[in-house]
Amino acid sequence: MPDNDSIDPTEVARPSSSRRDPEWLRARLDDWLPTVTGSPATITRLEIPSANGMSSETIVLDAAWEDTDHRLVVRVAPTPDSDPVFPTYDLDRQFRLIEHVASTTDVPLPTLYWSEPDPRPLGAPFFLMGRVDGVIPPDVMPYTFGSWLTEVSDDDRRTVAGTTIETLAMIHSAPVPEELLDLPGPGETPLRAHVRRLREFYAWASQGRAGSPLIERGFSWVDEHLPVESDPVLTWGDARIGNIIYQDLSPVAILDWEMAAHGPRELDVAWLIFLHRFFQDLAEMAGLPGLPEFLRRDDVADAYARSSGHEPRDLDFYITYAALIHAVVMYRIQSRAIHFGQAEEPVDTDDMILHRATLEAMLAGAYWAGVR
Incomplete structure (x- = not known):
């Protein structure tokens, strides 16, 4: 893991200031x-x-x-x-x-x-x-560090999780707008096309820089463990509670569609689970309780099956793949911070990935044994 004194986990996703007057x-x-x-x-x-x-x-x-x-x-x-x-x-x-x-x-x-x-x-x-009124679980400070979501009751959090998962299933019921999505090339499945585009993003992000051996090992793991895919749907892409405005514990606006894609619905289900684990792990690193009972893997899978009629498959693969996607995004964000003088170039480029230990444990098949 990176030296905790060198990276403030609450600042990694700090948005940049506007460059427009x-x-x-x-x-x-x-x-x-x-x-x-x-x-x-x-x-x-x-x-x-x-x-x-x-x-x-x-x-x-x-x-x-x-x-x-x-x-x-x-x-x-x-x-x-x-x-x-x-x-x-x-x-x-x-x-x-x-x-x-x-x-x-x-x-x-x-x-x-x-x-x-x-x-x-x-x-x-x-x-x-x-503009839609309501509340959003914050990224900075992460909602697991203390927020309206930590202050409500366990029953209320279960309601938030349930209404969120119902909305996710509703997104997946939309007809696939093929003219608006990047479709697989000849001989590709939707998941393989998704992995290819992630590789292309990583190649762009690492151009002229030392790459991340951990990310490259992650791509090898993905190639070796690709599952048989469920039928493709319109995926939201950035399916996390920080992109939702809530009123009375229910979503009233789904935001940020720039990562929308054509692929298995498990991409979104796994992203929802992983992004909460990311923030939960940050809270535990900081010595805080966080929300260990919220958006638990099996609870999310069961609730999604009830809402959609589709039981998510191969979540070990898809959650690990979500961690890899997030690693590439984190690598790019840290490269950007180094470019602007907001961070120093690390000796070990894998230290640019804040959830390095999580991804390493997932690739080794050891992560979930350590989850409370």
């Missing part, structure tokens, strides 16, 4: 809004949240047109000089994916307004959606 944004949106509303529009408030994303950027906006106030969120693709986490950002595709899910399921989603693929108005593509 609020007054410039306001002026540009003042010019752009009337072109889509078809009438005069006034921006009454514009704010860039301090906890902004390392991928697409979020702008909070209040505007009025046709004598009606609108509470909006603008999602903007990152600027090239921000050294983005991912190599490409297709926000118009995200907009159309959300639109597709909204029109074919009862998944709770923000109201969509407009997508602007032309980069000229704000320097990058963007889209607007309605």
